[in-house]
Amino acid sequence: MDSTDNNNIVPPVITTTSTSTTSTTTTATTAAATTATTNAAPSTVSSGGATNDQEDVGVSNASVNESLAGLSHHKQGIPDGSYRSVDVNGQWIANKLKEREHLYTEKKNMTIFLGTWNVNGKKPQEPLDPWLCDPAMPLQPDIYAIGFQELDLTAEALLLGDTTRSLPWEQKILESISNEYVKIMSRQLVGILLCVYVKKEHRQHITMERSDIATVGIMGMMGNKGGVAIRFKFYNTSICILNSHLNAHLENILRRNQDMKDIAKNIKFVVEDNNIITMFDHDQLFWIGDLNYRIPLPDAEVKEKIKKKDFYSLFLHDQLYQQMKSGAAFEGFQEPPISFAPTYKYDAGTDVYDSSEKKRTPAWCDRVLWKTSKTAENVGILTYRRHELLSSDHRPVSGSFIIKVRAVIPEVKNRIYQEIVKELDKKENDSMPDATISTNLIDFESVKFMVPVTRTIVLENVGQVIARFKFIPKLNEKILCKPWLKISPFAGIMLPKEKITIELTVYVDSTTSYAFNVANETMDDILILHLENGKDYFISIMGSWKPTCFGNTLENLVRYQGPLVGTQPMPVEQKKLSIPKELWRMVDSLYSNNGMAEENLFIVSGVSKEIEQIKECLDTGTPFPAFSNHSMAEVIIRFLEALCDPVIPFTLYQQALDGSSAVLSCKTLVSHLPSVNYNVFFYLISFLTEVLSHHDQNSLSADKLAIVFSTVLLRPSPTNSALVQQSTDATIVKKKADFIKHFIHSHNNI
Amino acid sequence: MSFPYEYIFKYIIIGDMGVGKSCLLHQFTENKFVPDNPHTIGVEFGTRIVDVNNKKIKLQIWDTAGQERFRAVTRSYYRGAAGALLVYDITRRITYNHLTNWLTDARNLTNPNTVIMLIGNKKDLDGQRDVTYEEASTFAKQNGLIFVESSAKTGENVEEAFLKTARLIFQSVQEGNVDLIPDGGITKGNNVLPTPPAEQPKNCQC
Ligand SMILES: Nc1nc2c(ncn2[C@@H]2O[C@H](COP(=O)(O)OP(=O)(O)O)[C@@H](O)[C@H]2O)c(=O)[nH]1
Numbered sequence A: 001m002d003s004t005d006n007n008n009i010v011p012p013v014i015t016t017t018s019t020s021t022t023s024t025t026t027t028a029t030t031a032a033a034t035t036a037t038t039n040a041a042p043s044t045v046s047s048g049g050a051t052n053d054q055e056d057v058g059v060s061n062a063s064v065n066e067s068l069a070g071l072s073h074h075k076q077g078i079p080d081g082s083y084r085s086v087d088v089n090g091q092w093i094a095n096k097l098k099e100r101e102h103l104y105t106e107k108k109n110m111t112i113f114l115g116t117w118n119v120n121g122k123k124p125q126e127p128l129d130p131w132l133c134d135p136a137m138p139l140q141p142d143i144y145a146i147g148f149q150e151l152d153l154t155a156e157a158l159l160l161g162d163t164t165r166s167l168p169w170e171q172k173i174l175e176s177i178s179n180e181y182v183k184i185m186s187r188q189l190v191g192i193l194l195c196v197y198v199k200k201e202h203r204q205h206i207t208m209e210r211s212d213i214a215t216v217g218i219m220g221m222m223g224n225k226g227g228v229a230i231r232f233k234f235y236n237t238s239i240c241i242l243n244s245h246l247n248a249h250l251e252n253i254l255r256r257n258q259d260m261k262d263i264a265k266n267i268k269f270v271v272e273d274n275n276i277i278t279m280f281d282h283d284q285l286f287w288i289g290d291l292n293y294r295i296p297l298p299d300a301e302v303k304e305k306i307k308k309k310d311f312y313s314l315f316l317h318d319q320l321y322q323q324m325k326s327g328a329a330f331e332g333f334q335e336p337p338i339s340f341a342p343t344y345k346y347d348a349g350t351d352v353y354d355s356s357e358k359k360r361t362p363a364w365c366d367r368v369l370w371k372t373s374k375t376a377e378n379v380g381i382l383t384y385r386r387h388e389l390l391s392s393d394h395r396p397v398s399g400s401f402i403i404k405v406r407a408v409i410p411e412v413k414n415r416i417y418q419e420i421v422k423e424l425d426k427k428e429n430d431s432m433p434d435a436t437i438s439t440n441l442i443d444f445e446s447v448k449f450m451v452p453v454t455r456t457i458v459l460e461n462v463g464q465v466i467a468r469f470k471f472i473p474k475l476n477e478k479i480l481c482k483p484w485l486k487i488s489p490f491a492g493i494m495l496p497k498e499k500i501t502i503e504l505t506v507y508v509d510s511t512t513s514y515a516f517n518v519a520n521e522t523m524d525d526i527l528i529l530h531l532e533n534g535k536d537y538f539i540s541i542m543g544s545w546k547p548t549c550f551g552n553t554l555e556n557l558v559r560y561q562g563p564l565v566g567t568q569p570m571p572v573e574q575k576k577l578s579i580p581k582e583l584w585r586m587v588d589s590l591y592s593n594n595g596m597a598e599e600n601l602f603i604v605s606g607v608s609k610e611i612e613q614i615k616e617c618l619d620t621g622t623p624f625p626a627f628s629n630h631s632m633a634e635v636i637i638r639f640l641e642a643l644c645d646p647v648i649p650f651t652l653y654q655q656a657l658d659g660s661s662a663v664l665s666c667k668t669l670v671s672h673l674p675s676v677n678y679n680v681f682f683y684l685i686s687f688l689t690e691v692l693s694h695h696d697q698n699s700l701s702a703d704k705l706a707i708v709f710s711t712v713l714l715r716p717s718p719t720n721s722a723l724v725q726q727s728t729d730a731t732i733v734k735k736k737a738d739f740i741k742h743f744i745h746s747h748n749n750i
Numbered sequence B: 001m002s003f004p005y006e007y008i009f010k011y012i013i014i015g016d017m018g019v020g021k022s023c024l025l026h027q028f029t030e031n032k033f034v035p036d037n038p039h040t041i042g043v044e045f046g047t048r049i050v051d052v053n054n055k056k057i058k059l060q061i062w063d064t065a066g067q068e069r070f071r072a073v074t075r076s077y078y079r080g081a082a083g084a085l086l087v088y089d090i091t092r093r094i095t096y097n098h099l100t101n102w103l104t105d106a107r108n109l110t111n112p113n114t115v116i117m118l119i120g121n122k123k124d125l126d127g128q129r130d131v132t133y134e135e136a137s138t139f140a141k142q143n144g145l146i147f148v149e150s151s152a153k154t155g156e157n158v159e160e161a162f163l164k165t166a167r168l169i170f171q172s173v174q175e176g177n178v179d180l181i182p183d184g185g186i187t188k189g190n191n192v193l194p195t196p197p198a199e200q201p202k203n204c205q206c
């Protein structure tokens, strides 16, 4: 499994400015280099013609994840790294660019001229024009690669590596090839010199120039024999040229074969991204030089064939030809057909083959070979000739070829690059989760006290990846939504195309009603539904709330002279009612409805429909419809129970319980109640006393009433769950009832 | 090889409802004009990698809801923006008149280096023009904003608006005015190192 997938990628928190980037950049570069090395290896081994500009672009999982991480909003929104759907690998852009190479490159024919001359230690004497500017050349070369052997036979060159002898030769070359050319590079190994020139107009398309040498001479170390190589990239085509001087003498075939192999093995270049490549890792490889292969025929016979220009039958005896044919050396190399006389060995300055005692048989020592990689297009042969410069015992030779290169059309490449980046952007935009939401507006309409209303939102994953959603708090808030709203579920996950229904329930009870009944807040909220790594949806919540005496406070209710619906409260500082008129209305209606005589009043439940009507009438101020006393009694209980703070306030609850056995402490506590609470308390006590006086009809007892009323008058705060839990324990129930009973009894006694 | 971008800049697009914020985003990220986008009720994103001074920069663009009632909520998204595109509709003066409110929010809720670009959108509807170029240009000058008129429909000046902002942010980065902190809306792309999770993902199978 890909480790990046499993790792959490968290955007770096860069706390300092630019200076701090050094270390991290280094790490990134190292990582990048590793990637490049692994990636580049196969392409260079195949040395394909497809080798193209390695664009310095790419995408990594890490960076994509990072960017997604950056999308998160708010502190807690930083994705937890579990995002796995992005599958953009580091090579994406580079690969795409390569795939489309044919669109932004054009084929161009380029001419390369390769010359080789063993100068036999001579200094330049004659102009090189007949060799380098042969009028038989149909095209002016784009590249000149000129190789010499035995340029310097002095001991200084051999032992001290003195290369000053090359200068006059380079000077001579420049005199011939005109100033349209610039030198790419030259390299010398004792007597072996290789110089490469290119037409100025192409100079910028020559890149990655490298050179190397390999010695195979005396004891395999000294450079009197060996090879010099120069490689470079010409447009998109990699070219390597090797100029060599192999061991001499007719019988040394195997020695020469081995020389060739040693050179091939030893020549190495360090190229892009520290990759090490060999000569064979090039689209086009040219091997030129004095290869020293001979013709093992009697001297006279050779000369006879030369005279008759029977080069073909002579060539069949050529050692190099034989070796190549048998695969013993220069495997895979090719040579243009030879249609010129052997270039060795002449009496210097003459047209006469060796007339010395040694009488060396003429041979084609000086050759031009090439090898095209399997993935590149083969070269076209233009010429293969010898040239009549007489100063050495060898004649110079040249081969010229057509190479097809792919030249980048920069504007087109840039355009295609932009397109690819856009595709990547699109891919990334598409890989963001996306969902549709059935509505952005939830209207709960009319909401009543303690009546839950539920609405739903349907969220559908319309993106291409898994979508995780969660509701998040607004800036500077800690809660997802107002306390009267419940969201279920408030977080979740959806597969593509999956839907999920989210229920939003508004429920206002005495813990949340204060906001609407007392603080006059409206029922509005905005929720933020956040898609991880994606967009946020705003959902507006609204509902209408009618003021009600349920879930209200005594303090607030006594400020209303009229019904809560439609009446403005009196200013705080003005005289208030002594008790809420709603309570008075209910108690009064029981009196007038002969409620005192009702059997088991406050014990038997009411009728829910009547209860709802009574509640409505209390808030609107309309007269009560016909009702049963039990319904009215129950509303009284509900009213007291719904008070945001009970008649004996939450803060005194524990104290009331603690002192419940002592009459005095109970009375002291009550005497310290806020005046409205005190009034309500004694109003209710007088009422209960009155009820008890009818006990023979209603069969109620002080105990029964005390238990019922103590539960609503003496309540623990709902936020104190421990107290809430205990409040139904028998001992607590008794304590609470005791508290109330002290008052009912004492009243009785008066 | 390197990462495909060196920096990430966060942008927000703000302005009244209907001025073309979402269209500008789509035109910039997808090169297309989607005429009947549903109203943005929330915040949407788009990204695009752009070239600034030969550096690849990833723009991460947050398109916000323009309705007045979401104003308070939208404010929470300003934080950490490196660029703010303040958009009005040249055919509806009211959207221009509201610019000061938006600008106040942008100034108060972003950092002082945030580049604010004023965009007069719907340039293609020149016949229905309600706000002259000169007037808006003066307003921009007075408030130190860069200004451009664009059309999300034809695409005119859309690139320019986003890119010019990026160039100015980049300049700021180079001059060392801006700290490379995520809160500044600018993150360095290649500074990303895999760090162990602060909180293990629940579905981690490693
Ligand atoms: N003619 C014209 N119409 C536009 C242009 N930009 C946006 N619109 C239209 O204006 C309306 C609102 O665009 P939208 O992007 O949703 O505005 P937003 O609320 O600011 O996101 C849509 O009907 C678009 O088709 C524009 O440049 N030219």
Ligand SMILES: [Mg+2]
Pocket (backbone or CB within 6 Å): B021, B022, B023, B038, B039, B040, B063, B064, B065, B066
């Ligand atoms: Mg929009």
